[in-house]
Amino acid sequence: MLRETWLVFSQAMRLSLRNPAWAVIGVMQPLLYLFFFGPLLERMTANTPGFPPGTSWQILTPALIVQLALFGASFVGFGLLAELRMGVVERMQVTPASRLALLLGRVLRDAVQTLAQAVLILILAFTVFDLRASVGAVLLTLVMVACLSLALSSCSYALALSLRNEEAFPAILNTVLMPIFLLSGIFVPITQGLAPDWLYTLSRWNPFAHVVDAERASFRGEFTTDALLTGSVVLFVMTALSLYWGARTFRRESA
Amino acid sequence: MIEAHGLARSFRARGKEIAAVRGVDLDVAAGELVGFLGPNGAGKTTTLRMLTTLLRPMAGRAVVAGRDLAADPVGVRRRIGYVAQGGGTIPESRVLEDLVMQGRLHGMGKADATAQARAVGERLDLGELLERPVKSLSGGQRRRLDIALGLVHRPDLVFLDEPTSALDPRSRANVWEHIRALRADLGTTVFLTTHYLDEADALCDRVLVIDNGEIVATGSPAELKAKVSGDLVSVGVPELALSRTAEIAGRIAGGDAVSTSDNTVEFRVPRGDLALPELLRALDAAGISTTSLRVHQPTLDDVFLTLTGRTIRDAEEAEVAA
Numbered sequence: 001m002l003r004e005t006w007l008v009f010s011q012a013m014r015l016s017l018r019n020p021a022w023a024v025i026g027v028m029q030p031l032l033y034l035f036f037f038g039p040l041l042e043r044m045t046a047n048t049p050g051f052p053p054g055t056s057w058q059i060l061t062p063a064l065i066v067q068l069a070l071f072g073a074s075f076v077g078f079g080l081l082a083e084l085r086m087g088v089v090e091r092m093q094v095t096p097a098s099r100l101a102l103l104l105g106r107v108l109r110d111a112v113q114t115l116a117q118a119v120l121i122l123i124l125a126f127t128v129f130d131l132r133a134s135v136g137a138v139l140l141t142l143v144m145v146a147c148l149s150l151a152l153s154s155c156s157y158a159l160a161l162s163l164r165n166e167e168a169f170p171a172i173l174n175t176v177l178m179p180i181f182l183l184s185g186i187f188v189p190i191t192q193g194l195a196p197d198w199l200y201t202l203s204r205w206n207p208f209a210h211v212v213d214a215e216r217a218s219f220r221g222e223f224t225t226d227a228l229l230t231g232s233v234v235l236f237v238m239t240a241l242s243l244y245w246g247a248r249t250f251r252r253e254s255a
Numbered sequence: 256m257i258e259a260h261g262l263a264r265s266f267r268a269r270g271k272e273i274a275a276v277r278g279v280d281l282d283v284a285a286g287e288l289v290g291f292l293g294p295n296g297a298g299k300t301t302t303l304r305m306l307t308t309l310l311r312p313m314a315g316r317a318v319v320a321g322r323d324l325a326a327d328p329v330g331v332r333r334r335i336g337y338v339a340q341g342g343g344t345i346p347e348s349r350v351l352e353d354l355v356m357q358g359r360l361h362g363m364g365k366a367d368a369t370a371q372a373r374a375v376g377e378r379l380d381l382g383e384l385l386e387r388p389v390k391s392l393s394g395g396q397r398r399r400l401d402i403a404l405g406l407v408h409r410p411d412l413v414f415l416d417e418p419t420s421a422l423d424p425r426s427r428a429n430v431w432e433h434i435r436a437l438r439a440d441l442g443t444t445v446f447l448t449t450h451y452l453d454e455a456d457a458l459c460d461r462v463l464v465i466d467n468g469e470i471v472a473t474g475s476p477a478e479l480k481a482k483v484s485g486d487l488v489s490v491g492v493p494e495l496a497l498s499r500t501a502e503i504a505g506r507i508a509g510g511d512a513v514s515t516s517d518n519t520v521e522f523r524v525p526r527g528d529l530a531l532p533e534l535l536r537a538l539d540a541a542g543i544s545t546t547s548l549r550v551h552q553p554t555l556d557d558v559f560l561t562l563t564g565r566t567i568r569d570a571e572e573a574e575v576a577a
Contacts, residue, residue: 004360007356007359007360011348011352011356014352015345015347015348018347019347083345085341086341086342086343086344086345086346087339087340087341087342087343088343088344088345090309090337090339090343091337091339091342091343091357091404092343092360093308093309094307094308094309094332094335094337095332095357095360095361095408096329096332096333096360096361096362097360097361
């Protein structure tokens with residue numbers, strides 16, 4: 001199984017590297033926000049009551065990394081739909097290779113790609129802008145974004161496999177992702193001080209909001225707060241459930 | 256090599272249960288080259304997808320390449336090659352890379368997979384193209400790569416779904432050569448589906464005719480054609496001599512189903528070539544001069560027509576209309 005996962009992973013990676021345009025396009029959006037929106041937030045954070053503690057870069061950078069995973073990893077199902085259309089998936093299914101390996105190899109490729117993009121954002125935030133965070137915080141954030149990517153791309157593959165429809169897939173994704181994105185407080189944190197009660201309550205139901213909060217806490221150096229614990233638990237559960245869903249869908253798709 | 260009993264599968268579409276395959280029995284011996292012939296939508300691909308573990312049968316059981324389909328699907332996958340109708344190549348990949356990957360997914364080591372990929376590439380005339388990107392191949396080359404992908408792990412049994420659909424005549428003939436060589440050189444059992452009658456006729460030892468999810472006939476192309484009760488002889492004669500000619504035709508030994516239209520009389524005999532001299536002598540004696548003479552040997556199209564009451568083309572048009 002490990003060997004097969006590695007096979008699928010290295011093949012997928014090789015093909016991705018051969019055509020890096022998608023990875024570049026994927027990281028463009030967060031980078032644009034970093035450069036053209038980040039600087040605006042500096043004074044806003046300082047002068048607006050209700051913002052969480054920490055500098056604007058400690059608030060924005062982790063959020064952009066979550067945004068990166070949210071929009072990058074969620075759309076990987078598109079690639080699978082193309083592979084389905086071309087018969088690549090079927091061809092691999094009529095081999096003794098484990099169904100789980102066919103999923104994990106792809107999911108791991110996506111995680112590595114998201115990590116590389118996240119590292120780029122972090123480097124720019126540290127060097128060009130005024131981000132300050134400990135090594136521990138950075139490592140923790142990378143672990144979290146890797147988990148997030150695993151979770152989202154598993155879900156994306158599972159959804160693509162269940163739908164098998166290249167038109168319905170983006171329609172459903174956009175419908176689901178926009179509210180998740182806005183309710184995560186990525187650009188402006190949804191805090192009790194800033195948001196009306198109902199909006200704050202709603203955002204607490206959004207697992208991604210907890211992940212963003214946890215990353216922000218770790219960037220501030222608060223490793224012992226509730227936010228970090230809650231976010232980690234939410235992320236862990238989300239990742240486990242997503243991988244389970246993905247694995248089940250991949251297995252069910254053939255006899 | 257394949258033994259199946261009562262395989263069935265239906266699909267739900269718009270709340271209705273549609274039976275795609277209703278109880279198919281199959282028996283394919285090792286080393287046979289068997290064709291599954293029927294119009295599009297007859298249930299060929301569905302049956303193939305069940306036999307290759309891609310689709311779970313709703314009823315029936317099968318032993319494929321010595322392994323039980325339901326109990327040991329992985330064992331089946333290990334021993335068969337499957338070439339889907341649309342292939343399964345990766346456009347961004349290189350030819351050799353794709354072949355090696357397939358071998359490795361079948362559990363071969365890197366060196367073994369590479370050697371075997373080269374060998375199978377050579378066998379299918381892809382030797383010069385191994386380093387080329389897959390997307391740069393022509394239709395015929397890509398189809399050969401599809402087939403090569405199904406052979407890397409040296410399976411005893413290969414399933415080919417419509418191996419030559421959408422190919423130009425030259426590439427078709429070329430693919431046929433390769434399929435024949437597969438059996439002749441390697442002893443591979445080949446099970447292919449086709450809706451081309453000439454393909455089944457030219458290639459297969461045995462043909463299974465499927466229509467509406469059921470096998471309606473099976474036999475060698477010659478045996479199936481014999482079911483059409485002989486050759487069709489048509490004689491062109493002057494209009495005045497039509498009825499006389501029909502009468503003579505009816506007296507020919509084994510002559511049957513005499514019909515007249517415009518200036519021709521048509522009838523069936525078991526062997527047209529043997530009936531002609533007798534017919535000509537009789538017509539000569541009656542003073543009737545023929546304007547044309549034709550013996551039409553039955554094709555598998557006639558077989559399909561006899562068995563189902565419609566031509567494959569009609570069946571496909573009905574399918575499109577449905």
